[in-house]
Amino acid sequence: MTDRKLLSIVTPCYNEEDNVDELYRRIKAVITGETAYDFEIIFIDNASRDGTVAKVKTLAALDPAVKLIVNTRNFGHIRSPYHGITQSSGAATIYLASDLQDPPEIIPQFIRAWENGYKLVMAIKPVSMGNALVHSLRKSYYRFLDGISDISLLSDSTGFGLYDKEVLDHVREIGDPYPYLRGLICELGYEIKTIPFEQPRRLRGISKNNIYTLYDIAMLGIVSHSKVPIRIAAFFGFLIGFLSILAALGYLVLKLMFWEDFPFGLAPIMIGVFFLFGVQLLFVGILGEYIGSIHTYVQRRPTVVEKERVNF
Numbered sequence: 001m002t003d004r005k006l007l008s009i010v011t012p013c014y015n016e017e018d019n020v021d022e023l024y025r026r027i028k029a030v031i032t033g034e035t036a037y038d039f040e041i042i043f044i045d046n047a048s049r050d051g052t053v054a055k056v057k058t059l060a061a062l063d064p065a066v067k068l069i070v071n072t073r074n075f076g077h078i079r080s081p082y083h084g085i086t087q088s089s090g091a092a093t094i095y096l097a098s099d100l101q102d103p104p105e106i107i108p109q110f111i112r113a114w115e116n117g118y119k120l121v122m123a124i125k126p127v128s129m130g131n132a133l134v135h136s137l138r139k140s141y142y143r144f145l146d147g148i149s150d151i152s153l154l155s156d157s158t159g160f161g162l163y164d165k166e167v168l169d170h171v172r173e174i175g176d177p178y179p180y181l182r183g184l185i186c187e188l189g190y191e192i193k194t195i196p197f198e199q200p201r202r203l204r205g206i207s208k209n210n211i212y213t214l215y216d217i218a219m220l221g222i223v224s225h226s227k228v229p230i231r232i233a234a235f236f237g238f239l240i241g242f243l244s245i246l247a248a249l250g251y252l253v254l255k256l257m258f259w260e261d262f263p264f265g266l267a268p269i270m271i272g273v274f275f276l277f278g279v280q281l282l283f284v285g286i287l288g289e290y291i292g293s294i295h296t297y298v299q300r301r302p303t304v305v306e307k308e309r310v311n312f
Contacts, residue, residue, distance in 0.1 A: 007038070010094070011042070014048050091165050092111075095159055122160070124195070151187060178297070223290050
């Protein structure tokens with residue numbers, strides 16, 4: 001038995017057979033120098049269709065510190081990583097992506113900050129070597145989200161960082177089945193130590209993010225931490241209703257004053273109808289996002305269903 005604290009490293013993967021060996025090698029190179037701690041390395045696989053699971057099982061057979069969770073199906077880009085984090089048992093948990101865009105070499109900086117008393121140590125990427133347009137849009141989104149949120153949110157974070165066990169215990173108690181984790185940890189109010197890094201370009205494999213997943217994350221962040229959109233919808237509805245009444249009264253007065261010379265015409269009617277339909281659909285969609293979030297929470301389905309575990 002050892003009195004050394006256990007630190008957990010959690011990395012989600014989906015079709016990352018080209019990266020898991022190098023990721024493991026780089027993690028081991030880093031943690032070998034951290035002799036004051038024991039480590040567990042948890043891979044949570046989201047039902048990969050390539051050789052990812054086989055490669056991780058090979059690593060687990062050679063190194064008992066490597067643990068594997070395999071999901072029965074692909075549970076998405078939010079639920080699977082979140083489940084992996086909540087299954088860790090260390091005094092602190094380090095989360096990083098398996099695509100090597102979260103460099104393991106930053107892990108010692110996380111640990112030093114944690115030793116200095118920070119319970120949340122988050123990496124932020126003010127500079128990214130990836131797609132410049134996507135990075136710019138993300139920065140704009142973070143500024144927008146921070147502006148409309150009830151709390152101050154962490155910008156330029158991907159979730160890459162260190163979470164103390166005390167923080168994760170609070171997260172487990174909340175039990176959100178579909179959390180915006182980057183916002184949830186800010187809700188808890190702990191002081192966050194940030195460590196900037198330059199995000200490298202993805203070298204192997206393809207990104208699992210697409211327009212839908214990015215939209216999903218963006219809308220989840222908004223509906224989880226702000227009521228501003230739905231209140232704008234209500235205010236705009238009142239405003240349009242009021243203006244519509246004024247316009248109707250104006251048309252009525254003009255028609256009564258200039259009966260023969262003031263035709264109604266179809267153009268203003270059609271424009272008004274289509275404008276109102278467009279606004280209604282927009283705000284019904286916003287309302288639907290909030291209702292969908294409530295529906296997901298009320299269902300209380302399991303975050304993921306596991307197919308197997310290795311080395312637990």
